[in-house]
Amino acid sequence: PAELAEIGYKIAAYPLTLLSASMRAMENALELLKQTYDDPASEAPTVDELGLLSFKQVQDIVGFNDYWIEEERYKGTEASRAQETWR
Numbered sequence: 001p002a003e004l005a006e007i008g009y010k011i012a013a014y015p016l017t018l019l020s021a022s023m024r025a026m027e028n029a030l031e032l033l034k035q036t037y038d039d040p041a042s043e044a045p046t047v048d049e050l051g052l053l054s055f056k057q058v059q060d061i062v063g064f065n066d067y068w069i070e071e072e073r074y075k076g077t078e079a080s081r082a083q084e085t086w087r
Helices: 002-006 015-038 055-062 064-074 078-085
Strands: none
Touching: 064 078
16 A cells, blocks of 8 residues: 555555455355264354354344334335235
8 A cells, every 4th residue: 555655546445355355254154064064963153153243233234124114114005015915
């Protein structure tokens, strides 16, 4: 970054950094799951061992609460009744 500043850049984007980090995390999690699958006698890896977020954290990040608020808002409407037929 210092070299970029020297030649006039104010910001640098590293688009592959997050992609690379997420790919590595997926590989690690899949390897742990595979080890468990290959040896059914072994205990399943924990959320911490897999490096996962808790379900609560996933809900917060994805915005489940916002979805549920909208669901409550539309309950009893025609759209809600139509959706119920597809469940």
